Amino acid sequence: MSYIHILLVDDEQDFRHSTVKTLARRGFAIDDVGSGAEALDYLQHAMPDLIVLDLKMPEMDGLTTLKHIRARHGDLPVIILTGHGDFDSALSGIKLEIVDFLQKPIDIDELADKIHRLLHSQYAKPLTEPSVADLMVTVDHYESVYEDQPLLLALKKIRTSVDAELAGEASGGGHRSILVLTRDEQVIGLLRMVDVIGMAAPAWMFDDPYCSFYTGMFLAQCKVIGDQAVGNFIDPDDMLAVDEQAPLIEAAVIMAENRLINLPVLRDGKVVGILRDKDLFRQVLHIALGG
Secondary structure: OOOEEEEEEOOOHHHHHHHHHHHHHOOEEEEEEOOHHHHHHHOOOOOOOEEEEEOOOOOOOHHHHHHHHHHHOOOOOEEEEEOOOOHHHHHHHHHOOOOEEEEOOOOHHHHHHHHHHHOOOOOOOOOOOOOHHHHOEEHHHOOEEEOOOEHHHHHHHHHHHHHHHHHOOOOOOOOOEEEEEOOOOOEEEEEEHHHHHHHOOOHHHHOOOOOOOOOOHHHHHHHHOOOOEHHHHOOHHHOOOEEOOOOHHHHHHHHHHHOOOEEEEEEOOEEEEEEEHHHHHHHHHHHHOOO
């Protein structure tokens, strides 16, 4: 019978003892050591399939130990055990090509599942974070309208695009927004469905705490907005955007804080793509659920 051979490195003896017994019952062959120095000594005469390495240890911490491991064994899968709030250390560890990490107190079933998955070659890759550019949809996939064209034209294009998205007919072409351009083809904003809904309310209603609402007002307002230029509803100075080289967390904060369904992506100050909420959400699922 072939066992998966694990080396557990942790300075807490009780934790090592309980983890070794529990993983052994799940069919793992597991050795344990109590320090980074012992782990490096162990690796001179034995080679496990995977190392489970505690981040916080005295004398030689997990990241220092990992640096030495990577210098000698660049492809050895390593799971780092972290505590609450160890974000800086986790980020440093990713640069050292951690394959995965798990937060203490650990769930043994989750640890066992990670070990099994990571030892399949398609999973045993260092943690990497995609860039904004990796996730964005290029602007040529989006419908567009010029700022001096009537809103009615923009609404027709939004309807066509949304219908395509809902029907599943578009391959990247159906979206809930359209680009607003100057005549020299510069993107100055996005016209989103929520913006159109806001246009159905007179501007003064947003500033008057004593305004009254009546049946028929919505219908009347929708009838009169179509002839206005799209640019009347777009302020280029208010356009939120993110650079394609920005950390993904920056885009996530901008979108979450402003409740955006999409975010323009800049290259040298020019909009070259759109980051959509659904693509960022897929990354959350992919990372949190392990691929």
